[in-house]
Amino acid sequence: MKSTALDLTRTLIEEAFNNGNLEILDEIIHQDYHYRSPESEINGIDELKAFIDDFRTGFPDLNLNIDQQLIDADKTCTCFTFTGTHLGSYMDIPATKQKVKIDGIVVSRFQDNKIIEEWEILDMLSFLKQLKVVPIEM
Numbered sequence: 001m002k003s004t005a006l007d008l009t010r011t012l013i014e015e016a017f018n019n020g021n022l023e024i025l026d027e028i029i030h031q032d033y034h035y036r037s038p039e040s041e042i043n044g045i046d047e048l049k050a051f052i053d054d055f056r057t058g059f060p061d062l063n064l065n066i067d068q069q070l071i072d073a074d075k076t077c078t079c080f081t082f083t084g085t086h087l088g089s090y091m092d093i094p095a096t097k098q099k100v101k102i103d104g105i106v107v108s109r110f111q112d113n114k115i116i117e118e119w120e121i122l123d124m125l126s127f128l129k130q131l132k133v134v135p136i137e138m
Helices: 005-018 022-028 044-058 124-130
Strands: 029-036 041-043 063-072 075-085 099-111 114-122
Touching: 005 022, 005 044, 005 063, 005 075, 005 099, 005 114, 022 029, 022 044, 029 044, 041 044, 099 124
Parallel strands: 029 114
Antiparallel strands: 029 041, 063 075, 075 099, 099 114
16 A cells, blocks of 8 residues: 555654654655755765764754644645754754754655655744854844
């Protein structure tokens, strides 16, 4: 039985990001996977695995909570809240031991019952303020 698009995005978030099960990506991510955000671009499963591993190294207690999901044709839109404690280097920022809580949104597109493309927006200003690497007041 084929997974639904919502199941695939939930699996990506819960298994890969929250639990660190990177092997699951081989089952749910298309070989031509492409990810874009204002800060980065990822091509392929191996780069995605490295991205998640780096994220989990920086925030070993990270949790992405799905707040809302919408689906339309071959795309889903997932609104989420990211929480975690910055205990390791991430984005060349040494561990600050700061707790963060940030909102984000990701649009995922599907092909052949796998995630092939994603666009993500994360509240990076709030993220950097909570890490205390940019001033709170600007």
